[in-house]
Amino acid sequence: MDQETRLNADLQLGTAELSQLDCNQKVKSTTQLPSPPNWHNILQGVSQATKALLTNSDRTIAINQALAILGQATAAHRVYICEYHPNFVTKELAFSRRFEWVEPGITPQHDNPLLQNLSQNEFDLQQWHQQLTAGYSFSAIASTLSQPQRQFLQSLQVKSVLLVPIPVESKIWGFIGFSDCKYERQWSQDEEAALITMAATLGSIMAYRQMTDVLSSERQQTQVQLALSEERFRLMVEGSEQAFFYIHDHAHVFEYVSPSVQAVLGYTPEELVGNVYHVIMHESSQALADQLTDQALLTGKRVDTYAIFGLHKDGRILVLEIAESPVIRNGQVQGMQGFARDITDRHQALEQLKAMAKRDRLLRGMGERIRTSLDLQTILDTTVAEVREFLQADRVYIVNTNSRGGESAVVAESVAANYRSVREWTLTSKNHEEALHSYFNPRVIYVVNDTTKKIDLPAVIAQDFISFQMRAIVGVPIMVDDQFYGLLVVNQCDKPRKWQDFEIDLLEELSTPVAIAIQQAKLYQELQSFNAELEQQVNKRTQELQQKYSELEELQNIKDEFLHAFSHDLRTPIMGILLVMKNLLSQSNGESVTISPIILERVIHSSERQLTLIESLLEAHSSDVKGLTIQKLPLSLHTFTQTIVKDLEPQLIKYQATITNEIAMNLSLVSADALHLRRVFENLITNALNHNPPGLNIILNATVENGMMCCTITDNGVGIDPDVCERLFNRYIRGRRSQSTGIGLGLYLCRQIISTHGGEIGVISEPNAGAKFWFTLPLANPFLEL
Structure with missing residues (x-):
């Protein structure tokens, strides 16, 4: 009976032992949230799982039986064990899924490349490790978690999760996970406590098994080493989907390559044996492979798994995961053996998730800057810098096509140090300007993967591309108030580039917040101008009012002076005449009075003075009114x-x-x-x-x-x-x-x-x-x- 047959039989045996549990507690595929499992059933399930771990000599079968028992007892849809370890490439803390049980009808995730060598910072999972390290469990409903954690769990079709730590020798080896894929389940403290006890038991058993395996291995090493090595070698060579290889010394020449290499890299073993292993590596990874391999050959220590860019026979670039270990005989390093596995799909999935998260951060950051800042130049400068870093491009800039009376101008730019700035660009002639306006449609996204292959370019535009080393271009129009403002342009200068759809979509999405920022700044400038103009008008009107008030005050003083002088000038002759007349009247005693010529002259002179004053006043008024x-x-x-x-x-x-x-x-x-x-x-x-x-x-x-x-x-x-x-x-x-x-x-x-x-x-x-x-x-x- 082979291992797989025995594993299935043991799993059936373990499932049969669950017949003692309350069958009504098993989760059904209904639309209603079932009742929580019976507490007695959970304790009984923990007891049976512990028994399976202690009584079964095969650790793999024992763990799988225990997971099946726990899944039935807790009514979880998926139960699994994950191990913490350093990331194979970055050496950051990561985990990999080692064992899994799923309820029928639930998609298994054991072979999901995302769950292998997954760094904690990929989806902001450091919180999980911190809580588990402190000896506590971690339970949550996916929809209540942070966006990266929610995105991670939703990709695994998980509604709620419970993680309990597995301690081994006072350290956290990993954790047991319980996932509900259909309901948002709340785990009770009693359930968590029972499962934490189960995980601690599992850790103790694993530590015991590890110690037992070491002692047993030492006792039987001399007897079974050769058989195990031969079996391992045969399984790796004949049954593995990984390519096995062996090199002898620092020359890095293949002495043996397994037949599976053809499925991985397209080469036959005969094509590789006798060649330096650089033939299957991209030039960017050769130095890293040489360093790690030579270090292992020199020290005799196993190399941590690492990733490189490999070359398929047909020219495709693959991501290979390399595991190497030195072959030591009689204390001497005899050579290096290792495996190469194609992890391109997993790498691409991770890169796409990283790109999506980075893209979301870029868009959120752009929106946040627009909401919190009115400094347009800072917004644009930060945007082009972040876009260039995100796309790993050589130059990103924003051009305003109507900034100086119809002449284009670069308003923001981020460019690599070894390339010219497009701010140096100028129109060389009227034909140059006409060619630009006729060739580029202001409402169409312009995409060129290799400018040297464009045969319809006007000569002046082709010369621009050469002068500024523009080998690949994407230009996205920026529309402000439904009017063409300019372009958001990305250049690759050192080589052609096949622009991806998600890259073009990102630039198109970014053009909208850029347009909003420009429109917002424009409105702010108009408001400032309006405020300045309004303030100027208020100051002007205030000065005018002050001037009018001063004039009015002066006129009031003049009027008072005029009335005083006019009344004085009129009063003097009138009083003189009045005194003379009264004096004559008092002397008349009711009889006629003779008036001397001198008195008459004084009366006449006084009257003429009054008449002159009145005529002067009337004449001045008449000249003002009629001229x-x-x-x-x-x-x-x-x-x-x-x-x-x-x-x-x-x-x-x-x-x-x-x-x-x-x-x-x-x-x-x-x-x-x-x-x-x-x-x-x-x-x-x-x-x-x-x-x-x-x-x-x-x-x-x-x-x-x-x-x-x-x-x-x-x-x-x-x-x-x-x-x-x-x-x-x-x-x-x-x-x-x-x-x-x-x-x-x-x-x-x-x-x-x-x-x-x-x-x-x-x-x-x-x-x-x-x-x-x-x-x-x-x-x-x-x-x-x-």
Whole structure:
């Protein structure tokens, strides 16, 4: 009877022993969650499993019987044993499934490559080992675990799990697992305690068996060593799916290769024997294989299982798991024997799971950065760096096709140190730009595995590919607000590359969060611009309001000053007239009164002053509302000013002043309204007399400057403060030294008259330095005046 037949018979025997248990507790394939197993049945199952381990001399059969008993007793769908050990490649903590029992109808997982040499950090499983090492069990419902753990259990069709530690010599050898594949089962503390006791018993038995096996082996070594070696060798060579090999020394030449090598690598043994073993290895793995093999030949110590990239006869690259151990005779290393197993499928499955997890982290990280940051440049720079690292590409960049008036610009780039940056790229001609726009469709993903094989490339684009060593390209469009923004581009520079579908899908998925980040930054910039503009407008309006308030306050002061002066100027003559009239009335005694000419002159003079004040006020208001009406005619300033000086002689005598008229007789004529212009001269001369002490000297002059007649009235008086000069021609403004009782409209009317003529007026003065009033008038055109 062979081993497999005996194993099946023992399993049936173990199952038969379970007839003593309550059959109603076995899990049925129903849609309803069954009741928990009977506690008595679990204890009885633990007892029977322990008995099977202790009474059966074959450890494998004993363990399988025990697992079957425990599966029936606990109503679990899958019961298994896993061993902790260092990962064959990375040396990190890993585990492998060694034994398994499953209920009929449940898919076995014993041969699943994922469960062999599985590192703890692959699916964030360190927590399991930590809890088991502390002597506690670990139970959980898959849907409540972290995403990596949930993903791992769901790939095994597990709804809930219970793990109990197997201690061997005070260390955790591994664990027994109980999986429910149909229901989300909660394990009780009593169940966990009973199964922990069972695992401890299993560990003790295993330690005992190991010690017994060592003692037995030492006693029988000399008798059975040769038979066992021959049997092992025969089984490995004839029945194994692994390729067995033997090399003699450091030359690494095959002396023997098993026939199974043809199924693994495509070579016959005859094709390999006598050749260096590099023939089956990719060049990237040869140095590692040489180092480990030479180390074992030198030290005589077994090499931990490791993985390399192998070469199939047809050129395919495989992942080979290599197990080597030195052959030692009489204390001397005679050679190296080993096995090579094809683990390409398992490696690819692990790599795909790693890639999926890494891809999820990349997308989550991108989304998190968009949610938490408004720094677009940092988001884009991090994205291209992570994509390049994930795809192991030579260059990744994002190009904005409309950043500078239609010229493309690279806004973010990650490139290997030995390749040029595409930021150096520029358009060489108009044809260059036209070729780019015509060749690349902005809404289509552009994929090229080898640019040297593209025969339809325009010459300028082909030259770009050569200049920047672009051997393989993927370009994914970025759409912002349904408008083409640019491209997310990946380059392989050193060699062609067959782009995988999942890589292209990743780039296409990434284009969406990149577009969101760009749109978010755009909206943020618009908001900042709007806020800045709004703040600027508020500041501007505030300044305007402050200016208006200042003007209003100034107008209020002017109004108060005007009312005070106007009321004072009107009150003085009226009070004089009133006093005279009252005095006459008191002297009349009801009879007629004779009024002397002097009194009449005083009354007339006071009335004329009132009328002049009122007319000045009305005229100033009328000029603001309707504007002045003037009638310009050619005028000789010399003759005109001589008449004015003659008329002002009484006032000059009164103020002991002199006027010198230096305006030349032959000076060009001006175009002016004589009536209004006379008021200008009279106002300026009268102001000079009123604002200065007696004995003033006044000089009249005029010259032609820049096509205009510039008239000046200069005095040697007390001068005017600079702050008064700036606003002297405003309405209701009077100098602080003014001896006049006017309301301050004279100079304002002068400015109105000169402005209406098309000229300008001003004053140049300093305190104690006299004053020089000037104004300009247009020259007369004799042809137009006819």
